[in-house]
Amino acid sequence: MEYKFSDNINSLKPSAIREILKTSGNAIPLSAGNPATEAFPEDYIIEITADILKNNAVTALQYSITEGYQPLKDEITYLAKNRYGIDNEGDGIIITSGAQQVMNLSAKAFCNSGDTVICESPSFIGSLNSFRSYGLKLRGVPMKPDGMDIDELEKALKESENVRFIYTIPNFQNPTGYTTSLEKRHKIYELAQKYDVLIIEDDPYGELRFAGEFIPPIKSFDTDGRVVYSGSMSKIISPGLRVGFAIANEEIIQKFAVCKQCDDVHTAVLPQMIAYELISKYDFENHIQSLKKIYKRRATLMTDLADKYLKDYVEYHKPDGGLFLWCTLPDHIDIKDFVKKALDNGVAVVPGFAFAVSEDEPCHSIRLNYSTPSEEQIKTAMKVLGDLIRKECK
Amino acid sequence: MEYKFSDNINSLKPSAIREILKTSGNAIPLSAGNPATEAFPEDYIIEITADILKNNAVTALQYSITEGYQPLKDEITYLAKNRYGIDNEGDGIIITSGAQQVMNLSAKAFCNSGDTVICESPSFIGSLNSFRSYGLKLRGVPMKPDGMDIDELEKALKESENVRFIYTIPNFQNPTGYTTSLEKRHKIYELAQKYDVLIIEDDPYGELRFAGEFIPPIKSFDTDGRVVYSGSMSKIISPGLRVGFAIANEEIIQKFAVCKQCDDVHTAVLPQMIAYELISKYDFENHIQSLKKIYKRRATLMTDLADKYLKDYVEYHKPDGGLFLWCTLPDHIDIKDFVKKALDNGVAVVPGFAFAVSEDEPCHSIRLNYSTPSEEQIKTAMKVLGDLIRKECK
Numbered sequence: 001m002e003y004k005f006s007d008n009i010n011s012l013k014p015s016a017i018r019e020i021l022k023t024s025g026n027a028i029p030l031s032a033g034n035p036a037t038e039a040f041p042e043d044y045i046i047e048i049t050a051d052i053l054k055n056n057a058v059t060a061l062q063y064s065i066t067e068g069y070q071p072l073k074d075e076i077t078y079l080a081k082n083r084y085g086i087d088n089e090g091d092g093i094i095i096t097s098g099a100q101q102v103m104n105l106s107a108k109a110f111c112n113s114g115d116t117v118i119c120e121s122p123s124f125i126g127s128l129n130s131f132r133s134y135g136l137k138l139r140g141v142p143m144k145p146d147g148m149d150i151d152e153l154e155k156a157l158k159e160s161e162n163v164r165f166i167y168t169i170p171n172f173q174n175p176t177g178y179t180t181s182l183e184k185r186h187k188i189y190e191l192a193q194k195y196d197v198l199i200i201e202d203d204p205y206g207e208l209r210f211a212g213e214f215i216p217p218i219k220s221f222d223t224d225g226r227v228v229y230s231g232s233m234s235k236i237i238s239p240g241l242r243v244g245f246a247i248a249n250e251e252i253i254q255k256f257a258v259c260k261q262c263d264d265v266h267t268a269v270l271p272q273m274i275a276y277e278l279i280s281k282y283d284f285e286n287h288i289q290s291l292k293k294i295y296k297r298r299a300t301l302m303t304d305l306a307d308k309y310l311k312d313y314v315e316y317h318k319p320d321g322g323l324f325l326w327c328t329l330p331d332h333i334d335i336k337d338f339v340k341k342a343l344d345n346g347v348a349v350v351p352g353f354a355f356a357v358s359e360d361e362p363c364h365s366i367r368l369n370y371s372t373p374s375e376e377q378i379k380t381a382m383k384v385l386g387d388l389i390r391k392e393c394k
Numbered sequence: 395m396e397y398k399f400s401d402n403i404n405s406l407k408p409s410a411i412r413e414i415l416k417t418s419g420n421a422i423p424l425s426a427g428n429p430a431t432e433a434f435p436e437d438y439i440i441e442i443t444a445d446i447l448k449n450n451a452v453t454a455l456q457y458s459i460t461e462g463y464q465p466l467k468d469e470i471t472y473l474a475k476n477r478y479g480i481d482n483e484g485d486g487i488i489i490t491s492g493a494q495q496v497m498n499l500s501a502k503a504f505c506n507s508g509d510t511v512i513c514e515s516p517s518f519i520g521s522l523n524s525f526r527s528y529g530l531k532l533r534g535v536p537m538k539p540d541g542m543d544i545d546e547l548e549k550a551l552k553e554s555e556n557v558r559f560i561y562t563i564p565n566f567q568n569p570t571g572y573t574t575s576l577e578k579r580h581k582i583y584e585l586a587q588k589y590d591v592l593i594i595e596d597d598p599y600g601e602l603r604f605a606g607e608f609i610p611p612i613k614s615f616d617t618d619g620r621v622v623y624s625g626s627m628s629k630i631i632s633p634g635l636r637v638g639f640a641i642a643n644e645e646i647i648q649k650f651a652v653c654k655q656c657d658d659v660h661t662a663v664l665p666q667m668i669a670y671e672l673i674s675k676y677d678f679e680n681h682i683q684s685l686k687k688i689y690k691r692r693a694t695l696m697t698d699l700a701d702k703y704l705k706d707y708v709e710y711h712k713p714d715g716g717l718f719l720w721c722t723l724p725d726h727i728d729i730k731d732f733v734k735k736a737l738d739n740g741v742a743v744v745p746g747f748a749f750a751v752s753e754d755e756p757c758h759s760i761r762l763n764y765s766t767p768s769e770e771q772i773k774t775a776m777k778v779l780g781d782l783i784r785k786e787c788k
Contacts, residue, residue, distance in 0.1 A: 001590065001618045004558075005649055009503050012652055034457050042451040050444055057436040061632035063428050097491055097636075097658040104657045108527065109403050113507060130656040133502065164398075196395065224395045238455035240663035242491075255399055258406055262524040263498045264491040268662045269634035 008113070008135045024348035028381040031348035032372040033174065033323055035235050036298075039291050039371075041282065045238075048277040052270065060270045066257045068095025068245070069269060072276040076231070076245055079279065084206070085220035086229060092253035094260065097267045099204050099232035099244035103127040104263070105256045106165065106200050106228060107134040116160040118197075119167045120148055122355035122363070124174040127167060127202065139163075140357030143173065145317045147180030150187050157195040165198035165228075166191075170217065172205040172322025175355045175367040179320055185218045192226055204232040204244075207288055209321035210296035225249035233275045235323070236288060241271035295323070298370040302378050309386025313393050323371040326352075329364050333392045339366065341388055347381045402507070402529045418742035422775040425742035426766040427568065427717055429629050430692075433685050433765075435676060439632075442671040446664065454664040460651045462489025462639070463663060466670040470625070470639055473673065478600070479614035480623060486647035488654065491661045493598050493626035493638035497521040498657070499650045500559065500594050500622060501528040510554040512591075513561045514542055516749030516757070518568040521561060521596065533557075534751030537567065539711045541574030544581050551589040559592035559622075560585075564611065566599040566716025569749045569761040573714055579612045586620055598626040598638075601682055603715035604690035619643035627669045629717070630682060635665035689717070692764040696772050703780025707787050717765040720746075723758050727786050733760065735782055741775045 024031060052060055067073065073093045080086040080093075096102050103126070111117070113135035119128060121140025128138060139156045141148045147170070157163060166188060170180040180188070192199050201218050219229035225248070232244040246256060260266070278284065302325055303318045310316070315328040329338065339351045352365030368385075370378060418425060446454055461467065467487045474480040490496050497520070505511070507529030513522060515534025522532060533550045535542045541564065551557060560582060564574040574582070586593050595612050613623035619642070626638040640650060654660070672678065696719055697712045704710070709722040723732065733745045746759030762779075764772060 001592075001620050003643070003645055003649075005503055006506050008506075009649060009653060012656075032457075037452050037456065040451065040455045042447070042455070045451065045455070046444065046447045049447060050440065053436070053440045053443060057434065057439065058431050059634075061434045061436070061439070061634040062431065063426075063628075063633045097662070100659045101657065109399055112400050112402075126655065126659065129652075133653060133656040198395075226395050234457075239457045240453075240455045242658060242660070242662040249397070251397055255397075255403060258523075259403060259527060261520065262406075262527040263495065263657060264636060265494045265520065266636070268491070268636040268665050270665065271662045 008133055012129060012132055024343060027343055027346050027348040028377045029348050029372045030368045030381055031350045032369055034372045035239060036294050036371050039294055040238055041278065041287055044278065044282050045274060048281070049270070049274055052273045052277065056273070060273055064266045064269045066261050066266045067253070068093070068267060069272040069276060071280070072272050075276055075280045077247070080229070080231070080247055085216050086247060088222055088225065090225055090249050091247055092250040093245055093247050094253050094256050095267050095272055096244045096246060096260070097264055098234060098239070098242040099202060099230045100126055100130065101260070101263070102228065102230035102244060102246045103130040103200070103202070105246070105259050107131050107136060108259045109252070109255045110164045110198065111136050115162040115164045117165060117167055118153065118156050118160065118163055119357050120169065120173060121357040121361070122175055122352060123167065123357060124169060124202070125355055128357065131167070138357045140361070143176050143178055145178050147178065147184035148188065150184060153188065154191055157191055157197065163195065163197050165200050167200045167202065169202045171203055171215070172208065172319055172324070175324055175350070175352065176326040177319035177322055177324045178317065179215065182215050185215065186221070189218050189221065193224065199227045200230065201227050202230045204235050205322035207236050208292060208295055208323070210292045210299065212320040219247065228252060236291065237275055237278055241275060243267060243271050243275045295321070295371060298375065298378060299325070301375055302368065302370045302382060305379065305382035309382055310389060313389050323369055325368045325370065327366050327368060329366065329389060330393060331364055333364065333389070335364060335366065338388065338392065342385060345384045345388065347384045349385070402527055406523060406526055418737060421737055421740050421742040422771040423742050423766045424762045424775055425744045426763055428766045429633060430688050430765050433688055434632055435672065435681055438672065438676050439668060442675070443664070443668055446667045446671065450667070454667055458660045458663045460655050460660045461647070462487070462661060463666040463670060465674070466666050469670055469674045471641070474623070474625070474641055479610050480641060482616055482619065484619055484643050485641055486644040487639055487641050488647050488650050489661050489666055490638045490640060490654070491658055492628060492633070492636040493596060493624045494520055494524065495654070495657070496622065496624035496638060496640045497524040497594070497596070499640070499653050501525050501530060502653045503646070503649045504558045504592065505530050509556040509558045511559060511561055512547065512550050512554065512557055513751050514563065514567060515751040515755065516569055516746060517561065517751065518563060518596070519749055522751065525561070532751045534755070537570050537572055539572050541572065541578035542582065544578060544585070547582065548585055551585055551591065557589065557591050559594050561594045561596065563596045565597055565609070566602065566713050566718070569718055569744070569746065570720040571713035571716055571718040572711065573609065576609050579609065580615070583612050583615065587618065593621045594624065595621050596624045598629050599716040601630050602686060602689055602717070604686045604693065606714040613641065622646060630685065631669055631672055635668060637661060637665050637669045689715070689765060692769065692772060693719070695769055696762065696764040696776060699773065699776035703776055704783060707783050717763055719762045719764065721760050721762060723760065723783060724787060725758055727758065727783070729758060729760065732782065732786065736779060739778045739782065741778045743779070
């Protein structure tokens with residue numbers, strides 16, 4: 001038979017990153033966003049998983065409640081208070097199937113088809129596509145090294161109809177690696193108040209700060225219950241477990257639970273229990289420190305090599321944490337063609353337009369990831385990219 | 395701030411079953427749909443999980459592909475061919491976060507807001523709510539002990555606008571326990587062809603047949619690629635793992651993958667690997683036989699006691715498998731009041747109207763589950779229900 005798909009889904013394209021990953025074969029993967037394999041606390045996971053199943057198999061295997069495994073909820077609530085200063089009266093928490101599900105639940109719970117979401121431009125494609133899958137209009141606000149252009153944000157809020165929320169990744173944003181300053185965090189919150197919209201604060205990378213000072217999340221000064229704070233175990237424990245969470249006003253959490261009931265009933269229990277044991281009983285602080293060490297080393301290596309090979313032709317801003325370096329090439333270089341040439345030379349990178357809010361935006365950037373490749377691979381790849389760019393600029 | 399939720403979600407009520415479970419405390423749980431705890435292959439899961447993490451931790455912990463863990467996909471494809479006769483050219487498979495996600499993906503991929511889904515009436519509330527969460531209209535077709543009323547199904551197809559699919563649970567339906575006959579399965583397929591609509595065939599209980607003969611799924615004679623077959627590990631291995639799957643034409647599977655990418659990226663990997671090891675290396679057939687033995691024993695106990703205590707006042711049809719017995723009480727009994735009285739007497743049951751397609755349908759039934767309570771609990775509960783009904787009929 002001939003299939004007719006929904007209007008929302010028909011217009012959605014598969015992730016450009018996925019397509020690149022599919023064809024990149026043995027190329028050096030500067031294209032992924034995977035945590036470093038050696039960062040997984042494997043031995044400890046083996047030990048605690050055996051304990052969980054030995055002592056508590058029925059809990060791990062039986063149906064559970066939609067809001068999540070209570071000890072994990074309590075532990076994350078405690079951490080969010082003590083590490084990030086998130087402690088607002090009336091807030092609750094729900095465990096999700098990765099932070100991606102928070103974006104899905106936000107679109108589903110808050111938005112009617114045709115409503116507008118204001119996003120940083122560029123932004124994480126997974127979130128943008130999740131919003132698109134509900135027929136939402138995306139309005140991009142240019143991203144600067146210290147966060148969104150605030151004048152443009154106000155313009156977007158003023159000009160757009162039915163804005164439901166502002167979507168921001170304040171720490172080490174994907175794809176730019178940029179971090180929103182405290183001043184801008186306050187301004188974003190004030191504008192959200194002025195125009196009475198919500199903020200979805202997506203913070204999967206916040207724990208991975210290896211330079212500069214901690215900046216409090218917007219959620220920490222959310223007196224109105226206006227912010228949905230989204231966190232994830234993916235970058236600090238393991239993405240394969242698919243455990244994320246949202247902290248928001250209890251009224252929102254209850255709506256999220258109704259939506260999640262329709263989507264996947266609850267998040268797999270064993271991964272939730274593993275995450276709980278890791279956070280509460282493992283030396284979590286020490287684990288985070290060792291992660292930061294790995295990422296700092298790789299990021300420094302990559303930016304040093306950028307200084308050596310790319311500096312004369314390429315703009316970039318050294319990240320204070322996270323997984324990505326965003327490089328803007330000279331205007332005359334065709335990015336699609338460049339990415340293909342890089343791949344032909346054994347290096348996979350993601351073209352910046354994959355993260356564009358609207359397709360017709362010009363984009364001369366590429367996203368480089370330093371968490372997945374080894375140090376040797378980073379050395380080889382940066383030289384290849386440097387040679388290619390120099391050739392294009394002759 | 396004052397929250398505004400989406401139109402679709404605002405009109406959605408939390409599952410009535412969840413609400414009952416929340417207040418039922420220590421009552422005997424004839425209200426749940428949980429597999430029997432002693433049915434979990436705990437020891438084997440402990441063993442294989444240790445092996446997986448010892449030999450293959452990085453695969454279990456790293457990001458994976460949206461379509462699922464390849465060995466599990468291959469194994470389920472093989473089982474579906476050999477056990478159910480599902481082997482259509484051009485079909486593919488996607489692993490989902492429980493079968494609930496198949497309903498979510500079907501609504502998302504196929505339907506625009508306002509489209510119609512044709513459902514058995516009554517039907518599984520989780521699926522109905524998933525469809526409602528996309529703003530879909532539900533048209534119910536009365537359920538008989540051998541499946542949908544076919545004349546009413548044709549009437550529904552003729553009268554409804556923009557019908558996208560027929561939703562059916564052909565084996566031991568939730569909540570009725572009824573099984574659709576082979577003849578009716580063919581008629582449903584012919585009507586789907588005549589009116590050019592899809593069929594979502596939801597089969598979580600198919601392996602739990604303890605009486606009567608195997609009936610081939612509609613998918614097994616799907617020459618048009620018109621059927622999405624949904625299966626689940628929840629009732630045969632463990633619901634806490636949240637592993638389900640859909641088998642459908644590859645074009646549909648690819649759209650499901652695009653949607654799932656937006657929803658939760660991929661299903662947690664460790665649960666997929668556990669499911670794979672269990673199905674492929676454990677004595678799966680023996681495990682299924684032992685499950686059937688447990689459920690047959692409990693079902694027989696419950697229906698024998700129904701014959702003893704309820705027969706004169708209550709209509710029911712003995713199930714050939716699955717988890718549920720559907721009991722229709724005399725018209726004069728107010729079901730809401732009866733369910734409350736049962737709870738006051740220590741027995742939790744679900745009122746039939748929780749499964750109604752439209753709220754104004756009259757419903758005089760209750761759903762009894764025999765997989766969760768122990769045999770002793772079933773004995774006590776059935777006597778309590780019998781006493782209550784007799785009192786109401788005096």
